[in-house]
Amino acid sequence: QSLGSQAVQDICQRIEKAYQLFFKHNKKGVRPPGFKKVKKYKEWVAKKKNKVVVFIGQWYPSSKTCRECGQVLEKLDLSVREWRCPSCQSVNGRDENAAKNIQAVGASTVSLGDVRQASPAITA
Incomplete structure (x- = not known):
């Protein structure tokens, strides 16, 4: 599946922020951040805005x-x-x-x- 550059930038910024917060507040027993699958991340954004995301080959x-x-x-x-x-x-x-x-x-x-x-x- 292909993603637009803006979506990739957004995802990279979210990953960067999550890891910075993790290492800043790293305590014993705390797991590193988990991430939603891209398809799920996009589908709920579209649903919230009453839009449809269509994936092409x-x-x-x-x-x-x-x-x-x-x-x-x-x-x-x-x-x-x-x-x-x-x-x-x-x-x-x-x-x-x-x-x-x-x-x-x-x-x-x-x-x-x-x-x-x-x-x-x-x-x-």
Whole structure:
């Protein structure tokens, strides 16, 4: 399963704080801190906010899939931050493209259909 960088940072900060408190107040018979599984940690946060967390496959090619036509590149080096689709010629930013693909896969998984960002209204 893949986690966003913000979630990983949050978890690392919680671990750091727990161990600092443990060593600061270390008394005989006190066990080191235990941690919730990531899946459980996220599910209860989402439930509290009336949201749903959808996990997609770790190896889903979100960066290598063109969000316009669905063409999947065979290989894409991590150093490539932007690429042109060989099929439809659209230019895809690696991170934005991956985010939109993940959003679409997550939405289709929970039967929300196609989720797109609202376009600004055109004024006359």
